[in-house]
Ligand SMILES: Nc1nc2c(ncn2[C@@H]2O[C@H](COP(=O)(O)OP(=O)(O)O)[C@@H](O)[C@H]2O)c(=O)[nH]1
């Protein structure tokens with residue numbers, strides 16, 4: 001099955017070249033769609049240079065910063081392969097895990113696969129409160145939507161193209177994760193979770209998600225359960 005890697009990027013000069021090199025070297029990407037969300041640190045120029053001599057890479061440029069969800073919306077609309085995987089531009093998620101993400105779809109058991117950072121794979125132990133927030137948001141998801149996910153907020157999400165293109169996504173920022181999870185669960189789409197390794201970066205290394213995003217996620221989980 002053909003696979004597109006979709007990479008939302010905002011000010012990631014320190015890592016974007018390396019992660020794109022790793023994705024290329026994996027040999028798993030039939031296409032790489034990169035959406036630059038008005039980076040101002042030289043990332044954009046770097047991406048333009050890389051795209052100019054890589055026919056597999058397609059670059060879309062937002063002219064003002066809109067957030068990860070907005071960048072993903074731009075990207076999902078362009079996907080033509082059967083499968084699409086969100087690949088962040090930092091080095092937190094490792095393309096070596098992609099074959100195990102693909103397996104449940106190849107075996108016909110799932111239409112969406114989440115890579116879970118909490119299912120026992122190797123990881124760098126850091127940022128206690130971040131872990132607590134992730135676990136609380138996942139617990140809230142499980143209570144509201146009657147499921148047993150271990151990692152709702154994971155960035156490593158793999159979709160069959162028809163599934164993601166049939167869902168309207170309104171979130172512009174990091175509330176993409178609760179919105180898509182809520183809508184998949186409400187539609188009873190078949191989700192599988194597989195363990196993935198995780199190498200988290202800290203704020204000093206460019207992490208952008210923060211406490212306000214955790215509250216936005218709580219609101220999104222309630223809104224999509226009871227209102228939307
Ligand atoms: N398009 C876009 N991507 C963003 C924005 N903020 C963060 N990202 C990207 O989203 C991914 C995850 O960001 P990060 O701060 O590491 O958050 P976390 O991994 O979810 O904790 C990275 O690839 C970022 O470059 C934004 O405003 N717009």
Ligand SMILES: [Mg+2]
Nearest residue numbers: 088090092207
């Ligand atoms: Mg990250």
